[in-house]
Amino acid sequence: MSQTSRRHVLFGAGAAIAGGVLAACGSEVGGGGAAAPAAGGTSGGGTGQVNWLVRSGKEENGGQEKVFEPMLKEKLPKIKVERIVVPADQYIPKINSMAAANETLEIWGFGGNYYDYWWRKLPQDLTSYITADKWDVNAYFQPGLMDRYKINNKYYGVSQLSTFGSVLLYNKDLLDKAGLKPPPVDWNDASWTMDKALEYATKLTKDPGSPNGTFGMSLDLWAKMTSLPYLWGGDSWTKEHYTDFISPKTNFNSEPVLQAHTFLQDLIYKHKVMPDPATAKSLGQLGNPFQTGKIAMALDGGWLYWTSSAIKDFKFGFAALPTGKSNKNINFNDFWIMGRWAKNKDSAWQVMRLLSSEEATTKYAEMTFTPPTPRKSLDAFTKALAKASGQSLEDLNKVLTGAIDPKRSQESPDHLFLQHPKLDSTYSQELDALTNNKEKAADWVPRVGKIMDETAKAIYDQFKDSRPKD
Incomplete structure (x- = not known):
């Protein structure tokens, strides 16, 4: 998918x-x-x-x-x-x-x-x-x-x-059982790095793949082709793509993209703290893997706030995204x-x-x-979330407002780029080779970079002379 x-x-x-x-x-x-x-x-x-x-x-x-x-x-x-x-x-x-x-x-x-x-x-x-x-x-x-x-x-x-951007949702019961403190809510906390998150994920992973097993992390930030390079201080896209909504090329074949996708692949196959696609599919057949207690930390878009309304069987909380070289995130x-x-x-x-x-x-x-x-409606939301999660209003407000600080927040490219779904489907078709470990990131990124450039150029050529005037 x-x-x-x-x-x-x-x-x-x-x-x-x-x-x-x-x-x-x-x-x-x-x-x-x-x-x-x-x-x-x-x-x-x-x-x-x-x-x-x-x-x-x-x-x-x-x-x-x-x-x-x-x-x-x-x-x-x-x-x-x-x-x-x-x-x-x-x-x-x-x-x-x-x-x-x-x-x-x-x-x-x-x-x-x-x-x-x-x-x-x-x-x-x-x-x-x-x-x-x-x-x-x-x-x-x-x-x-x-x-x-x-x-x-x-x-x-x-x-x-x-x-309110992207967020980390954690199973507090599993963290307590592993003797781990909740991750920071402060997006400026320099101690909350990807390496630290990996340390957490390693301690939280128990019997991965077994019926009663748990994976420490699910790095499912939407959309990976954009969100992952952000965390490593880069961008898959040119500045022109954000201002003109089309661009004749991408920045996909770059070091931050390589570092980010290497980390993703290593989470699955080197560190074994994140399920591979087949296991994730199997877990999904039993229900949302986080909600069924099979994932300890989920990193994804802010829809995790409202999907958490279905959680009744354990305590949960929200935290800032960990930093690779940045914690820039999509809103x-x-x-x-x-x-x-x-x-x-x-x-x-x-x-x-x-x-x-x-x-x-x-x-x-x-x-x-x-x-x-609406500004006057926000308190009701945070109070409802605080009651359900047990987190304080102060902590929740730090998570929410920190995510959308302009220095780290970016409007989703799928709202901005013309034919973004074509870029996304092209990427997703190629991603299987990486996440199924059929190709190493060092080989995958340059190859896919050429394909992404070709796709962006085709979209650019289709629309470059048809921009509306009103």
């Missing part, structure tokens, strides 16, 4: 945008922007049907059913909100198919290739709605969030959630987006305002452990 599909099937926005689903590229879907909007808010004056596309998932669907839908019916009784639920791996293809068929889609969200959406003119410019409501979005949401999907001084989404900021081709935009705006309200996001965060984006 590719890193893209892994993230999106478990926690994110769907399957790869590649090949045929980009057939509409370069043409505007549905035609035109919105007429001058009526003032929105949640006044209850909207009417008609609003199609709201969501992905299947226990935590998210439960929150939608128990928090959002009752509130929508109470506060916007004249609007019929049709919640369309599709499997997560079909989510982005569903957006594309509805756009291609001009089937009205008022609202979608949950991550995705935001700049690809914009390039293909799928999202509605929401600036006029925000202005009409006199809504100070920068004061309302956490600092900087609304700027993540602001292009040419226009807003193309309303902040839905932030993962995932998601948005509610209105389809440019939608037929009921004014009512959709009222629904978006309610979904983003302090009342709704607070209740949703308390139930699902999903980090809210």
